[in-house]
Amino acid sequence: MAHKTVIIGGSAAGAAAAARLRRLSEQEEIIILEKGKDISYASCGLAYYLGGEVPLRQNLVIIPPGVFSERYRTEVKTQCEAIHISPEKKTVAVLNHQNGETEEISYDSLLIASGAAALRPEKITGITLPHIYNLRTLPDVDSIHEELPKEQSPSEIADVLVAGGGFIGIEAAENLTRKGFRVTLIELRQQLLQNLDPEFSGLLVRNLLKHGVNVKLGLGVKSFSLTLEDTVEAVFSDNSKKKFRFAVLALGIRPSTDFLEGSGIEKAANGAVITNCRMETSVPGIYAAGDNAVILKNYSNELTWSPLAGPAARGGRRAADSIARSLGILPDNAAEFTGTSGSAIIRVFDETYAFSGTSEYELKQKGLQPGQDYFTSFVIQSSHVSWYPGSQEIFIRGIFDKKRGTLIGAEAAGRKGVHEVINTLATVIALRGTFSDLANIDLAYSPQYGSAKSNINMLGFTAENQVLGLGEYLSLTAYKALDKKDYYVLDVRNREEVLKYRIPEAVNIPLAQLRERMKEIPKDRPVIVICAVGVRAWNAAGILRGNGYHSIVLEGGATLHSMLQGS
Template sequence: MAHKTVIIGGSAAGAAAAARLRRLSEQEEIVILEKGKDISYASCGLAYYLGGEVPLRQNLVIIPPRVFSERYRAQVKTECEAISVSPDKKVVAVLNHQTGETQEEKYDSLIIASGAAAVRPEQISGISLPHIYNLRTLPDVDSIHEEIPSITSDDHFYDVLIVGGGFIGIEAAENLSHKGFRVTLVELRGQLLQNLDGEFSGLLERNLRRHAINVRVGVGVRSFTLTPDDFIETEFTDDSRKQKFRFVVLALGVKPATRFLEGSGIEKAPNGAVITNCRMETNIPGVYAAGDNAVILKNYSDELTWSPLAGPAARGGRRAADSIARSLGILPRNSAEFTGTSGSAIIRVFDETYAFSGASENELRQKGLVAGKDYFTSFVIQSSHVNWYPGSRLIFIRGIFDKKRGTLIGAEACGRAGVSDAINTLATVIALRGTFSDLANIDLAYSPQYGSAKSNINMLGFTAENQVLGLGEYISLTAYLTLDKKDYFVLDVRNREELFKYRIPEAVNIPLAQLRDRMNEIPKDKPVIVICGMGVRAWNAAGILRCNGYHSIVLEGGATLHALLKGK
């Protein structure tokens, strides 16, 4: 009798597992149980279909169930929901939503790829009213689409509300704005995109406001009410006036869809995600898990993490299939394992791109780690390619390094060009547990259309290297803004004409070319924070001061970042 694998869930992890398993074995019996009507669809494209950038719904369906079944000779059972698992009997209880009947599906191996479900807090009064939608599945986006055609040029009311400032909320805000709606985006926590640090999140918020998105951070929703004229009236947590909206999109994050595993004995993390090892094995022999419902390893540390992203899901599904093949003797015992994730992610917002990989400084601080003691940062602003070749744009990059080992453990980047190249390079170094020295020495392809002889990646490494060698000290803009400036001498070494464009009030201006002749104007009894346009001249000035007995500190991002985040 053929070995039988049952896969719960037909999205990224489940579909990848089934396809890989079939390619490894023609004898394997494969059954996919999918709660919805579709499998293998691009949930990351829902907002772009909503905004019309992806023109057709079928563009999001990577492969229809019937085609998948024929291609991979798998039984694809849609509208069949796993409601419980009994590992001792090797049985999954399945509710068929078409017939209403409950049946049992036996298995030899089981892959749990049930994904995640949208968070919908029931404590918010009125959250189940009409015109309030999630944006997680194809049926969700279908429901929102039904609202949009009713909006005509004669309508006086175009306001929509997005609740939640993560990826989905930001993408929905952008795309509904493209559709002509006036968009309000609220986020209960103090910033958008929690994986970004304050400066990068601040740049993102500025970008959204620049495109007429009404962004309100530190604000949540208290209640929803349906008005007589069929709008949603919203009460906010900051006690501001109530506001009416045509409809509401909830983008409050996701949670592992694993409630059906209660009583199964399958070990879960506190958030409900299934705990796995590097072979995607659970604590129950023959049971594997992958995707948004699973906890996996970080590839830059020995910690477990929950990373509900498409890339780790697809790779995890493949590795789960490999583990089954390994147990059957189809693959050798030393075949590849899942090496973990750094949670790399990227988002385009209007004309700018934001990306991150690995740990953020926010995350490290929450763990009690201290900047300068446990980790340090490196920050550069540089053109996406050489300035003299047309079309270059500024790119902002931060690296976070382990203080003891010098390894790169986190990175962020934003800008209008070159961001994906930068973050993918940095994500590779993070995964390989590379150091600041690796960044400084990495040999990247150079042509004036694509970069610089000293690339922004090299410059990030050089800046970190200088700190390790004791040649430089840096302070982030966030930290700078909290300082009592009377304890410091703030020095701006830009040329005088640059100050007409933007001036930092507390800074004393001594242009770099005059610094050596005017050092007597700078006190030695307090640290000197040095500012220039983006950092290069400030670094040169800080070196001059250091060599003359001053304690000098460079402001990361200089006046450029200060103007973007704090300028009028």
């Protein structure tokens, strides 16, 4: 008899595993059990279908079940939900939602690729009422699409609520705004996208506000109710109320693993299945991949839950390789899953935001201290040389392990070239490269594409200067929290620049006059030096340090300060 692999769930991990396993073996019997009607669709495109950038629903369906079944000679059982597994008997209990019947399916190898489901907190009264939707699946987007008018006159513009400031919530807010709605985006925590540090999240909020999205931080929903006008009224955590045509909930997701209770499979606190570098679970012959699995970080020896399409697809492929390895189809030294750095990117209107690896917030949650356990490097650089037309500023931050000097986190934001920056930094993170690697990396240069000293090099140079003890840097968030009376704040921009935007507590001494006016600067307290983006401030800080001053450069300078004033 042929070896039988049963895969619970399609989508990125399950479909990738089935396709890979079939390419490795023509003899394998492969069964996919999928709760929904589709096994492979682009969930990351749902919001863009709402906004019209993806014009047709069928554009989201990567491959129909019938086509997949024929192409990969796989039995695809849609609307069939795994409700229990028995490792001792090697069977899966399956509920067929088309006829209501339950059957047991045997397996030799089992892959759990059941994904994750959207959260709908029961504590929110009225959350199951009409006009309140998740945005996680194709049926979800179908339901929301029925609420969208073909045309809206100015007098008919409706208010829509989006609850949740993660990727899905932000994408929904952008695309519903493009569709002509007045969107209120709320987030219970004090910033959007928790993987970003406050400065980058602040840039994101500024961008959303500029495009008409009403962003409310520190605000949650207490309850929903239906109105006589067939709309929903939301009561918020501050007891304010507002009526909306409909609401989209993007309050997070949880691994779909309840059916594994009693199986003996080890799970993390959030319910995700724990796996190793071969996607093996704690039960022999059972593997896991996708949004339902905990996997390795590629820049440390820790486990992480990273519910993203890339790790899911790669994890599914590696699970198939492990099954093939157990059958002797692949050698024992075949590639394993090397982990993830959680790299992610989002375009919001005309700007892009991206991150990879850890964030400073995550490090502080672990009790790690800046300057002692890690340090950061921040630069504002052009996407290519500023003298060639079309360059745009990119904001870049790197987070480095203090002891080893390795890059463990990165963020980038801007209008152009952000994806190239973050992908380069993600590669360095995955390879456990250091600040020195960034400083020395040899990237292709032409004025249309970059600079002779690339923005990646500059990030490395800035980190290198700190390691060599040549200077200190201060983040804007930390600067705002300081009692300015304990510091002397020096602005070394030219007078014309200061007249356009002045930092109230700063004393202006242009860099060209610094040496001759140095006696005006007291030595009894640290000097925080500010310029437009940091270059002149670095030069000024060096002059001051060489003359016995304690000097600190403000990251992002007046540019970032002006963009985030009041935030």
